[in-house]
Amino acid sequence: MGPVIFFIAAIGAIAGAIGTVTLRNPFFSVLALVAHLLCLAALFLLLHAEFVAAAQVVVYAGAVMVLYVFVVSYVGGAEEPLSSPGGPGLRAISALFAGALFVELAIAILGSGLSALGTRGAVVGGSFGSPAQMGELFLTTFLLAFELASLLLLVAAVGAVILARRRAGLEPERSISVAELMQSGGRPTRSGAAPESMPEPMAQAER
């Protein structure tokens, strides 16, 4: 039963990863990443990392991905054009680099000489990876890392708020009437990236 679940989860994880990279619409990329994270959580469960798997599903696939979905829908997931300015040459070179890295990693894994790699791992008790064990480790051996992680989260939260706040003076003050807002579908116009997405009444008003 274990190998079957492993192969299903591994193929799902790799397919999710490929989907994240190749899908044109950022929204679908986020959804592919969610599928990837869920498959990875199944792999964690197979490795007896129950608490990590639960945190993966709840925190990662739940909270962080919701943040992504919000930002994608706020920014407007503009689909990229198929042809990049670098041309297919740049893409081929990056694929070559990625392939070379994979070969290197495979050599490193298979040639590491760790005899335990070919086994199922050490014999572990039933409490391995349980929330109780994680909590004990966090509050005894890794207390400093735990506190630093909380500090890092606080700094990141404050930093994100300061980065994304509305700055006075950076953008011209513009009063938008309710009718205008309804016409434009509630989205502010933006120059540069996608001028053709600007609705017609709005474009005329700016002229």
Next chain:
Amino acid sequence: MDIEWYLVVSALVFTIGLSGVLVRRNPLVILLCIELMLNAGNLALVAFARMHGSGDGQIFALIVMVVAACEVAVGLGLIVAIYRRRLPIDVDELRELQG
């Protein structure tokens, strides 16, 4: 399953994430690809924790998750700030820092 298999999956996901960072131009998708790479690292850490039968690697994986959450918060804040300034959301055009 042997530990090797997990490491091979981890290497494959890391490689896919790296190629995504190199190929894609939307900073949102680049952030997603960085998430892929961090998750590949997490899988390797958890696999090694299983190999040694100690919980230290799992603690490391949880800390990596915290760092990834911080990176997402700051990265998405930057993207929202870029959007507010009406700049194109494209890493090929955001090259002012290049000098």
